[in-house]
Amino acid sequence: MKRLRWCLLTTLAMLAALITVLPAGAQARDDAPILDPIPDDPAPSGLGLVLKEVAQLPKSEPSAPPTDPRLARWNRINHVGELPDHSGRLYVPDLNGNLYFLDKKTGKSHVYLDVKGAFPDFYSAAGLGQGFGFVAFHPDFKKNGKFYTAHVESGNALTTKTPDLTPQPKTGYHGVIDEWTADDPKAQTFHGTHRELLRIGFAGRVHNLQQIDFNPNAKPGDADYGKLYMSVGDGGNGNVGDNGGDPQNLGVPQGKILRIDPAGNNSANGKYGIPADNPFAGQSGKVGEIYAYGMRDPHRFSWDTGGTHRMFLAHIGEHEIESIHEVKSGDNIGWSEREGAYTFRKDDRCHLYPLPADDAKYNYDYPVAAYDHDPPADWNCSSDTGHAISGGYVYRGAALPALRGKYLFTDIVDGRLMYTEESEMKRDPAGKHRAQIYSLAAYDTKGNPVTMKQLAGDDRVDLRYGSDAKGEPYLLAKANGKIWKVVGTKSYAGCRPNDVRESRVMSADNWAPVTPSKWRFPGKEVVLAEAGSERPGPRRPFEYAVLKSGPVLGSSKIDAEVRLDTPVDIINRDVIIVFGYQDDTHFYYAHLSTDNSIYPHNGIFVVNGADRLRIDQQWNANRSHGAPPTITDADWHRVRVTHCAGTGEIAVYVDGSTRPAMTALDKTFTSGRVGFGSFDNIGRLRDLTVHANPAR
Structure with a gap:
C-alpha cells in the first residue's frame, strides 16, 4: 500500500510540474x-x-x-x-x-x-x-x-x-x-x-x-x-x-x-x-x-x-x-x-x-x-x-x-x-x-x-x-x-568530535567491501567499479565498503569528495555515505542522488534489522519529494556528514554550503564505523578525513 501511495503522489507532483511550466499564453494557463x-x-x-x-x-x-x-x-x-x-x-x-x-x-x-x-x-x-x-x-x-x-x-x-x-x-x-x-x-x-x-x-x-x-x-x-x-x-x-x-x-x-x-x-x-x-x-x-x-x-x-x-x-x-x-x-x-x-x-x-x-x-x-x-x-x-x-x-x-x-x-x-x-x-x-x-x-x-x-x-x-x-x-x-x-x-549537529582523526586510508587493507571483486583501490581513491546486486534480508544498499582501520567511532564528522560514475542520463543514480555501522543490517546511511521524487532517494536512512527507514526531516510524504537533488552531474562533490551521537542529530552538507542539505534526529545507533557505496550504481570516493570521538 505504501508503494502505491508513493506512486500516486509522484504522479500528482509530475502533473503539477507540467502544469506550472506551461508557456505564457498557453490555453491551459487560465484553465488548469x-x-x-x-x-x-x-x-x-x-x-x-x-x-x-x-x-x-x-x-x-x-x-x-x-x-x-x-x-x-x-x-x-x-x-x-x-x-x-x-x-x-x-x-x-x-x-x-x-x-x-x-x-x-x-x-x-x-x-x-x-x-x-x-x-x-x-x-x-x-x-x-x-x-x-x-x-x-x-x-x-x-x-x-x-x-x-x-x-x-x-x-x-x-x-x-x-x-x-x-x-x-x-x-x-x-x-x-x-x-x-x-x-x-x-x-x-x-x-x-x-x-x-x-x-x-x-x-x-x-x-x-x-x-x-x-x-x-x-x-x-x-x-x-x-x-x-x-x-x-x-x-x-x-x-x-x-x-x-x-x-x-x-x-x-x-x-x-x-x-x-x-x-x-x-x-x-x-x-x-x-x-x-x-x-x-x-x-x-x-x-x-x-x-x-x-x-x-x-x-x-x-x-x-x-x-x-x-x-x-x-x-x-x-x-x-x-x-x-x-x-x-x-x-x-x-x-x-x-x-x-x-x-x-x-x-x-x-x-x-x-x-x-x-x-x-x-x-x-x-x-x-x-x-x-x-x-x-x-x-x-x-x-x-x-x-x-x-x-x-x-x-x-x-x-x-x-x-x-x-x-x-x-x-x-x-x-x-x-x-x-x-x-x-x-x-x-x-x-x-x-x-x-x-x-x-x-x-x-x-x-x-x-x-x-x-x-x-x-x-x-x-x-x-x-x-x-x-x-x-x-x-x-x-x-x-x-x-x-x-x-x-x-x-544543528554542532558537536565537534576531534579525539580521533582518520585520513590517508585509501589502501585496500583498510576497507571491508561487501563484494571485494567489485572494488578498486588505485591509491588515492576508493572505487566502486561494478554495480551491486540486491541481497537477501532487509532492503538496504546493495554494495558498500566499510573503513575497518582505527577504533569504533562515536560522534563523527566525515569529510570526503564523491563522484557518480553512472551516466547522468540515468536519473536514479546514487552513492551513499555509511556511518554508525554495526553490521550488515544495522547502520545509517546518507543517500546522495540525482532524484528526490521517491521515498528511497536523496535522504538519510536507518537500517535496523528491517527495511531501510527514512529519517530525514526533509521528506514531504504528501508531495512525494525530499530535499533538492544533491548530485546531478559527473563532477566531484565535497560532502560532509556530521553525526552527534549524544543528541542524535545528523546533518549532511554538500559542496561547502553553510546550510545542510538534509537533517535528521535519531538515536538508534550511538557508535559505529563509516563507509561508502551505492545501491546499484558505480562511483568513487577520495580525500576522506574522519574526525570522531571513540565509542564509549
Missing part, C-alpha cells in the same frame, strides 16, 4: 488548476534557537463554553511586548479578557486590566481571533498614559450600538477599538478612563480585528508618529456571499489595514483623525482610514527597525498559501481575486490557478516570501489543513548575532519555526520570485533538541512571536500558556 503551487519546501538552515521558559500565564476560559475545540486552550495569550516607558515591564494580552503585566526577571504576572469585565457584551466564545485581540501602547505612554485595545462584542451590542463604518450584511459581531488613559502610567494596575474610538461590524466569527500597533521607527515630528495601524480581516467568507469582494471594495473597512490618528477628530464619528497622507483620504466613496487592502486574514505586521524600515505583513491564506508581503501605502494584496501569486476562483474550493496573461494591469502586491499547505492526497478541500502563518519581525537585536537581518516567523498550528533573509525579500510584480524560507531547530537550555509541540505539550501549538524593547525574541503558546525567551542560537 495548479496542484502544487510552491514545490520548494522550507530548507534546513542548520541553525536552532535556544529557548528558556520564563513564565506560564494563568489558565483562562472563553466568555461562554466554546463549541470549537480549538478554543479550549490553557489560555489564549497571543502576544508579548514591552511597555515603551523604560520600566522593563512586559505585557501579555489574553483573548479571554485579561491584560497581564509580566516581570522580566521573576516571570511573575498579574492582571493590569480586566478588559472582559469592562464590557458587558464582550465575546470570545467562537472564532479563533475573537475576544481581547491586541493591545498597543502609545509611544508617549510614559507621559500621557495612553494605550489602545481591540476587542469583540456581540449580544446586546448588536442592537444597542452602531458601527462607525459600513458594516457587513447580517452583522453578528462588532470589533471595537478603545483608548485608555492611565491616571498613573507607573502603576501596576490600571486606574483611569477609557473611550471608544471605532466600531466595525463583521458578519462572521473569524477574521475580525487582528493586530493594532504604532510604527516604532517614527519619531516626534514625523508624519507617522502616533498614528495607529489596525489589521482588519474580511469577517470570514470574504470571497463569497453577502460580503464577497469586501477586501477589494474601498468603500468598506473589512479586509484592510487601517491607519488613524487617535489625537485627531476629522473622522465621521469625530473620535479620531484620518491622516491627510492616507492613500484614499478625502476621496468620495472610499474609506479614508484605509492604508492598504485586499486581505483575508492580515494576522501580524511589523516594521523593520533596521535596513530601510520596511513594513511586513504575514497573511493567512484560504486554499494553500501562507505569505509575507512588504506593505506600502495604497498596496493591494489581491484577495479575494488572488491568493499569494495565484488566481483564486470562487467556483473551486480545492485549487488555485495561474495568473492571467494581463495580470500586470492589476498592480497586486505579491508575496516576498511564501509557503504552501501541501495537503494529503485524500484531503476533501473543506477541512482545516493545519497551517497558518504568524508573522514576527526582522531581528536587529544585539544578543543573537546569528539572527541579525532575519525575518522570524512561525506556523501557528504546527509550531514550525522559520525565517527568511530580509535582504532577499524583494517585491516582484510578476509574483515569480520569492525569498527562500528556512526552518529553525529548537533546543532547551541544556542543548537537547526539542520541538515546539513537545514544549507546548500539544500537537496544536498556537505559537506566536513577541519581543522586548531591545528586539530580543520571545515565543508563546496558547496550548499551555507558556512563554519562552530565545536566549541563544546553536548550530
